[in-house]
Amino acid sequence: MIRDVLPGDVVAVTFDELGLDDAAALDSLYPSEAEQIGRAVESRRIEFAAARACAREAMDRMGLPPVPITRGGRGMPVWPAGVVGTLTHTDGLRAAALAPSARVRSLGLDVEPHGPLGDGVLDAVALPEEAAWVRAATGEVPSVHWDKVLFTAKEATYKAWFPLTRRWLGFADAHITLVPDGDDDEVVGGVLRSRILVDPHAVDGGPDLVEFRGRWAVRDGYVVSAIVLRPAGVDNVAP
Numbered sequence: 001m002i003r004d005v006l007p008g009d010v011v012a013v014t015f016d017e018l019g020l021d022d023a024a025a026l027d028s029l030y031p032s033e034a035e036q037i038g039r040a041v042e043s044r045r046i047e048f049a050a051a052r053a054c055a056r057e058a059m060d061r062m063g064l065p066p067v068p069i070t071r072g073g074r075g076m077p078v079w080p081a082g083v084v085g086t087l088t089h090t091d092g093l094r095a096a097a098l099a100p101s102a103r104v105r106s107l108g109l110d111v112e113p114h115g116p117l118g119d120g121v122l123d124a125v126a127l128p129e130e131a132a133w134v135r136a137a138t139g140e141v142p143s144v145h146w147d148k149v150l151f152t153a154k155e156a157t158y159k160a161w162f163p164l165t166r167r168w169l170g171f172a173d174a175h176i177t178l179v180p181d182g183d184d185d186e187v188v189g190g191v192l193r194s195r196i197l198v199d200p201h202a203v204d205g206g207p208d209l210v211e212f213r214g215r216w217a218v219r220d221g222y223v224v225s226a227i228v229l230r231p232a233g234v235d236n237v238a239p
Helices: 022-027 031-037 042-061 121-125 128-140 146-165
Strands: 011-014 083-090 093-100 106-113 174-183 188-196 211-219 222-229
Touching: 011 042, 022 042, 031 042, 042 083, 042 093, 083 146, 093 106, 093 222, 106 146, 121 128, 121 146, 128 146, 128 174, 146 174, 146 188, 146 211, 146 222, 188 222
Parallel strands: 083 106
Antiparallel strands: 011 093, 083 093, 106 222, 174 188, 188 211, 211 222
């Protein structure tokens, strides 16, 4: 399902492709990675290790040598030169998506179980107009948990934003628009637009971050949102 929302020049790997169990994922950690996560509870260490195992497989598919992927500011992964990437993990699904920085400026990917947000969470994470749209969409298409789709879009926005700005982006700092593009018995998906409402200045030397565009999908009990930001002059690639 992750490949449903990513273009063809982004390499995506899920943990179930690797044929590893949790113990093998933990054993695959580099010493610098293991040190960073050593005090966490076991479930958090497994998520950390599994996502990095996915990232190293993606590097291999890109023809790159494996390297440690440590945590930097705000816990974001630190990628080797020439690579951009994003990690995600939730119950039953861990994944990584990577691309060459010559093709992709930044990536944001978030996956969550396809269920409703908890009581009161929508109003905490959504702008008033977003919350109103979610409630209206839920009335029209109740089979989709639109609040969770919105949440994943917010998370993907932050993951694409932070590496280019090194600044926090709150839930109220971006306005999300979700545009369904049809559905069938297995997949519901569409386009997402994320309009930045705060200072859009980026520190990577590229254009200001005024708006992100991406895709979302619901499939196999999960919701996924992805944002792929291209460098100036680089065209998008079809999935």
